[in-house]
Amino acid sequence: MEWRDQGILLSVRRHGEAAAIIEVLTPAHGRHAGVVRGGASRKLAPILQPGAQLDLAWRARLEDHIGTFTVEPVRSRAVHVMNDRLALAGLNAVTSLLLFSLPEREAHAPLYARTETLMDLMGDSDIWPLAYLRWELALLEELGYGLDLSACAVMGARANDLSYVSPRTGRAVSRTGAGEWADRLLPLPPCLLGNGTAPDAEIAEGFALTGHFLRNRLAHELGGKPLPEARARFVERFSARAAI
Incomplete structure (x- = not known):
């Protein structure tokens, strides 16, 4: 063989x-x-x-x-990360999540392509954190736990003010559609709806969103195992940068 x-x-x-x-x-x-x-x-x-x-x-x-x-x-890729503690933490988070979530010997070609692209971006500190956030979305999608951010779960496609995500279904909800239930929903950062750049604080909010579904859907279905500590260390380090 x-x-x-x-x-x-x-x-x-x-x-x-x-x-x-x-x-x-x-x-x-x-x-x-x-x-x-x-x-x-x-x-x-x-x-x-x-x-x-x-x-x-x-x-x-x-x-x-x-x-x-x-x-x-x-x-x-060591040259891109060894002198950048945040990039090193990000690389460790990527490899740890892949080891944690992927079954052995099962091809995931789209996720592989996204991972290779992300790894190659890690020398550019202005770009790769947002790419990493979108990679976590792609990981959830690839494994069957994707978020539906295409339309409001309450108002339908006519809503143009998507602002929240249902913590139960992973579907987007508009500000109008949320109404009095807004405080029970997860904030949806605008950077997950477009292809542009985003401030660190907005990306950090995105990590809170993807983290919820990584823990409560992906990890739950894998027997309730805790997410790799490398992911938490990366988010903590990035959040500290965002707070400056």
Whole structure:
């Protein structure tokens, strides 16, 4: 059993004296694990950094075996994040959420494409936080928990003042349609309705919205496991920046 693909390195852990077990996200083979012989060596360890883009060859005797990877670097993203604590926290949040939420060996090509684009933006601090927020929306959508922000759940398509989201259904609600129920709804930041830029405070409000559905829909369906701490650390760090 063997295949070749490109992928994003999600995690690496030492295996024995010199090998490593890595998990990658690929467009055609999804989240996939394998052993890299010599992965802990001086030659390969600097290459095997989370976020790295790798050319991969996987081989195993049987399909359900963990198998082995041969890896070649395509590009490293470490240079974009190592001197930027917020970007490093964001990268850790992305890889942790993917490991937390994606089933093994199940392809999610659209989400892979969004993830690769987001990773490549992490050198631009003015752009990537909003891209990350929209990536969390895409993650929810890909796994069947998407928000419907296309029209007001009460007034229909004629409403043009979408301002809230139902915490139960994930559907948008207009200010007019919310009425006396507004205090029971989640604020909908305008940045999730358009393609432009947004101030940090508005993006932080978006993280509160996506966080609600990550916790109460995605994590709940995965057995009630807590979200990765890396996501909370990133949001806390970003919120501190937004408060300045």
